[in-house]
Amino acid sequence: MAAAGVGTLLTELYDTLWEAWGPQGWWPGDTPFEVAVGAILTQNTNWGNVAQAITALKREELLTPQALHDLPESELARLIRPAGYYNLKARRLKNFLDFLANDYQYSMAHMADADLERLRPALLGVKGIGPETADSILLYALDKPTFVVDAYTFRILSRHGLILEACSYEELRQLFMEHLPPAVPIYQEYHALLVRLGKAWCRPQPRCPDCPVEGWPEV
Numbered sequence: 001m002a003a004a005g006v007g008t009l010l011t012e013l014y015d016t017l018w019e020a021w022g023p024q025g026w027w028p029g030d031t032p033f034e035v036a037v038g039a040i041l042t043q044n045t046n047w048g049n050v051a052q053a054i055t056a057l058k059r060e061e062l063l064t065p066q067a068l069h070d071l072p073e074s075e076l077a078r079l080i081r082p083a084g085y086y087n088l089k090a091r092r093l094k095n096f097l098d099f100l101a102n103d104y105q106y107s108m109a110h111m112a113d114a115d116l117e118r119l120r121p122a123l124l125g126v127k128g129i130g131p132e133t134a135d136s137i138l139l140y141a142l143d144k145p146t147f148v149v150d151a152y153t154f155r156i157l158s159r160h161g162l163i164l165e166a167c168s169y170e171e172l173r174q175l176f177m178e179h180l181p182p183a184v185p186i187y188q189e190y191h192a193l194l195v196r197l198g199k200a201w202c203r204p205q206p207r208c209p210d211c212p213v214e215g216w217p218e219v
Contacts, residue, residue, distance in 0.1 A: 007179035009162060009217055014186070017193040020212040024192035027140035032108040033065055035141035039133050040092055041083040052082035065106040069097040092128030099126045112142040120146065131169050139191070143184050147176040148191045152198025159202065160216060 028047075029035035034054065041050045056079045057063045062071060077090035103122070104110040111119070116138065123134040131149070138144040149172045157163045163172060180186060201211040208214050 005179075006162065006175065010176065010179050012217065013160075013213060014180075014190050014193070016212055016216065017197060018189065021193060021196060023189055024196060026188065026192035026195070027136065029141070031063075032112070032141040034063060036096065036108065036137045037063070037068075037093065039136040039141070040096060040129070041080060041089055043085075043089070043092075043130075043133060045084045049082045049084060053080040056080070056082070065097060065100055065108075068093065069101055069106070088128075095127045096129060099123075108141065112144075116144045116146060119144070131173070135173070139184065139187055145177075145182040145184050145187060147173050147180075147187050149173050149176075150191075150195070150198075152194050152202065153191075155204075156194055156198060156202045156213075159206065160213065 027035050027038065028051075029038055037057070038047075038050055038054060041053055054063065057068070060079065062068055062079070068076065073090050073094055076093060077086045080086050080089055080093075083089055099122075100106055100108070100111065104114075114122075119142075120134060120138060123129055123137065124131065129137075135146045135148040138146045139148055149169050153172060154163070154165075154167070157172070158165050158167075163175065167175075176187075176190070180190070197211075197213070201207045
């Protein structure tokens, strides 16, 4: 691993990707609630399939907390079928909707008023909401300063020698949060840039030629 500190290396990686591609404008969604729904639906599928499911909900004018909460679970599963695992995801959406209704009166704005330190554990207590989904909702729907870690993050940092493959989700999340300023726009863009890098170059079979970070960091 390079002699530079972890904070320096993480900053170098961000700057390199930003210079290569600029802002990514992620996460797509017209409202905080739509972003939250998308974060739950995107588990184990690609965004194109999620977009189809969200379009179906919009077409039926159901993409509001109360409307989805009142919708029978079987009907919700039918509408989100393009997202895959539709019965499981319908149940997970219902669990989130129960949480939003009971704790925040169906209001994403009220949810956003809660402290991150209290809200994150509460979200993780919702059945079917894991760390990546919770952090995606917190960061992109509620503008809370928490870093989203995914498979791309693990793969990229592992291949470039910044972490061990045995690193846990929370250890990697803390690595970013301890070495970057707690700025929501940076966290949002950094995660989005890593997703682009992972999809285009740092695949299971890497495409190193012409990668913006090929040969980085210097040893």
